[in-house]
Amino acid sequence: MSAVSLFRRASAPGKAVAGAALAAAAAGTLFAAAPAQAASNDASSAQRVAKKMIPDSAQYQCFSRIVDRESDWNIDATNSSSGAYGLVQALPGNKMATAGSDWKTNAATQIEWGLDYMKDRYGSPCGAWGFWQSNGWY
Incomplete structure (x- = not known):
C-alpha cells in the first residue's frame, strides 16, 4: 500500500x-x-537524480535502459539468486560503499557508483549498454 x-x-x-x-x-x-525515505525510493525521483548527474542525453538514455532492465529503478532491488543489489545491480551490493555509506538507501550514491563502474569497465554508459545488448548483462 x-x-x-x-x-x-x-x-x-x-x-x-x-x-x-x-x-x-x-x-x-x-x-x-x-517519511522522507519513501520519496528517495521513488523511481521517478531516482530518474530525476540520474538526469541531473548525466547531462548528456544519449548517455542518460543508455544508463536508463540498463537500469530499466536491471532494477526497474528500484533502489532496493535484490537478485534472489546472485544477491546483486540496487539500481545498477552491484555484485556484491556493498561495493557501492565506495561511493557513500548510504549506498543501500540513496539513489544518487547508487547512480554515482554505477556511472563510475560503467566508465571504468566500458568507457561510458553507452558502452555498457552496447555490451548489455550483446550479452543480456553488463
Whole structure:
C-alpha cells in the first residue's frame, strides 16, 4: 500500500485531519504524508537524480535502459539468486560503499557508483549498454 493510500485511509474517518492538511498546504507549510525515505525510493525521483548527474542525453538514455532492465529503478532491488543489489545491480551490493555509506538507501550514491563502474569497465554508459545488448548483462 502506498503512503498516499495509507494517508487517505487514515484520514478518511476524520475530516479534521484532512482539513488541517489542507490548511497547512494553503499556508505554505510543507506537509509530508510519508517519511522522507519513501520519496528517495521513488523511481521517478531516482530518474530525476540520474538526469541531473548525466547531462548528456544519449548517455542518460543508455544508463536508463540498463537500469530499466536491471532494477526497474528500484533502489532496493535484490537478485534472489546472485544477491546483486540496487539500481545498477552491484555484485556484491556493498561495493557501492565506495561511493557513500548510504549506498543501500540513496539513489544518487547508487547512480554515482554505477556511472563510475560503467566508465571504468566500458568507457561510458553507452558502452555498457552496447555490451548489455550483446550479452543480456553488463
